[in-house]
Amino acid sequence: MTDETDTVHTPESAHEGHEHLSPDFVRAVLELVEAGEIEAAREKVEPLHPADIADLVELTPGDQRQALAAAIAGLIDGDVLSEMNDWVRDELIEALDPHEVADIAAELDTDDAVAIIEDMEEEDQRAVLRALDPDDRAAIEEALSYPEESAGRLMQRELIAVPEHWTVGDVLDFLRKTEDLATDFWEIFVVDPGHKPVGTCALSWILRTPRAVSMSDVMKREQTLIPVEMDQEEVALKFQKYALISAAVVDDSGRLVGMITVDDIVHIISEEAGEDALLLSGAGDGDINEPVRDSYLARVRWLIANLFTALVASSIIALFGGAIEQMVALAVLMPIVASVGGNAGTQTMAIVVRALATNQLTQSNTVRTIRREILVALLNGGTIAVLLGIGAAVVFANAALGGVIAAAIVINILVAGLAGVLVPVTLDRMGQDPAVASSVFVTMVTDSMGFLAFLGLAVAAGLAG
Template sequence: MSETELRDGEAAPAETNLDADDRLKPEYVRAVLDAVDRGDDEEARALVEPLHPADIADLIELAPAEQRKPLVAAIGERIDGDVLAEMNDWVREALIDALEPRQLADLAGDLDTDDAVAIIEDLDEADQRAVLRALDPDDRAAIEEALSYPEETAGRLMQRELIAVPEHWSVGDVLDYLRADDRLTTDFWEIFVVDPQHKPIGTCNLSWVLRSPRVVKMSDVMAREQTLIPVDMDQEEVALRFQKYALISAAVVDGSGRLVGMITVDDVVHIIQEEAGEDALLLSGAGDGDINEPIIDSYRARVRWLVANLFTALVASAIIAAFGGAIEQMVALAVLMPIVASIGGNAGTQTMAIAVRALATNQLTRSNTIRTIRREIVVALLNGATIAALLGIGAALIFATPLLGWVIAAAILVNILVAGLAGVLVPVALERLGQDPAVASSVFVTMVTDSMGFLAFLGLAVVSGLVAAA
């Protein structure tokens, strides 16, 4: 369908608005924004009508910042809690500021507890109180309880809407209960079986209930082995349990073992994506790394790591200054020094990225640290030997100085070996000290590889007699 046809007010099927990668087509986004600019809200609503809530959230994010509020005003009836839940945090925060507490409460009231909490937790304290006052008492109590748990824990992630039944019920009792009570959640994959103290003692897939005779007791069809999530467990650890045990949903229990909620795999998918992206961004010192983040916040997040790198670079500069006389005697040293440092830095980054990921996924633990270090030493020796041979032969031929080839080959081998060790030891040491290895590892590993690269190359040049000591 052409852009002209879109402007005539005919709503296109949702699939025609998406490209092969399920992203909104640029011409479709322009058509919607043009309708908003012309004040034709009816056409804008018709164009947006076929979209999934996640695609509506993408549409708002793709709009320029100054056009987002007019767009939301034009398609207001399509903006519901599901759209807000799918929206980028920075964009959502800006739009929420324009909503009245009563409007926000109406949107949050239509969501599961976990999604409502994700929206309300980012508000300042005064706005939170105003929205909570506007909620129904039951919703308010559930959200207040969730907000009482630390951020990024199972208590914040879980939803309270679940199905729990006593073990003495039959399958028929459960089916009648599900059909008779309209207040029950409609989105669930398993039924939790609890004892009189509301402690989970088993779980039963919905498919088992549907395929079992009505007279069978739940205690006879339920699985007593289940994965329970403590309410204060970190969300990253929750995601690892879902991945390890291939869970679709899991019960969340409080300190006394009582069932207080459940976590579903759709929530965990978001967590896995967030945590993976967060570690990658922390390694680069890019802060949140969100293109919707305010410029001043991006500046503050990035500049402190650049300042830290400035001071670590001074260490390498001091080593170069100490060998200033040697460099003056042979210009080739100045030409080749950046190669030694660069290759060492890349080797260290590779190992560090693997180590940080292994720590985050519990693949690297105290029980296999030594084995991992030995493995990285072997990999470093193989890589170092390969690069050293190539660069050594090349330097000897280009500068017609065989000794220079041997010196740079040895320096490369030493620096890559040190880089491999630093890439593992620095993240492990930070993790043992209770620090996030993704945050500061890159600064220390870069300092080690740069300094050792210059020291090994220039030191070997002096020791070998290639140049005289200054």
């Protein structure tokens, strides 16, 4: 399996790529394809960077993608597919022969080849694997044996590992004379006779060290090792925390089996951040290229869940129907109480979900975090309560009503702060993704408590019977 060679993408070429992908450029290419001027279309697309070609395919309407792909088939290689949106890439791969997919996969590092093959139907996947060279097939099959979104799926096997008894000169000679080596690497891993990593050495150190010096003297023994089954989100956190460029991946016995580089981690960080934001809203994958049916199924279940939680809040309002009939001001003001509480809960929840995702919030500081959010809630509640209480008292010429809504605001924002912490933390302790269902439960709590506190206090204060 050969290594991918990236085109140098300078700021100028990036700017040009942006201009190339203007609506006029996309339209011009598609018009050439539709007119049958295939060669002209290829000439227009050929100068683009692989990432820009991927964008061009994604920007093309779905019913025209196959025609475009056929016209520029020779330009859609492994580098382009690895940059492409998952849904669009799967659509194109389905139209390719297994041998064509195998040829593309063979051009890529193992991690990128796995990304292309792993989402294929099992039968198609087997056909592609059969078409690969034995060494490539074995590497990809091993990667596919690891859990999804794990370091084993993410890592690449193309790395440089040398024994610790070698000298710097031995390493330099090895790098210059060996043809089948990784093209892009930033450090060399030093291993013992059992192929277990004992240190790492940056290329800059090797280049600046005399040839006679032993690798055991120049290498750094402290290194961050990534277990092969570690979740990719945890891997990304380690790269962020320790400012890593690359890291060794080890199996259960501690043997070096691959490495992960920072370019892969950039994608993971972006994906995980976007995924959490979409899960909080219940929008599924949130991909504009996702089929309508899949988007519908992903979103409707949370809307149905919201429907049932809204019924809880409605039933509380129904309990105070008589009071609302006697004093219309209650109906005017109660949505404000629920809305302010909901926003406060969402703020806290977003902070807590992010803290859980980045390992900033653990069992050791949960109580401290709850105390902090209670203090913030009291300060926020007090500020909003004063403003809204005075406003309601002046507008409705009723000081008691102003006092009731002020007290209800404080109670609901306090409850919102607690719910914003406790709901995601509880889901996390139960082994569930706190981003998935937190918003539904927090909204239910803040709406229900807002209505209950406001209407209950109004009745207790004698504002309505």
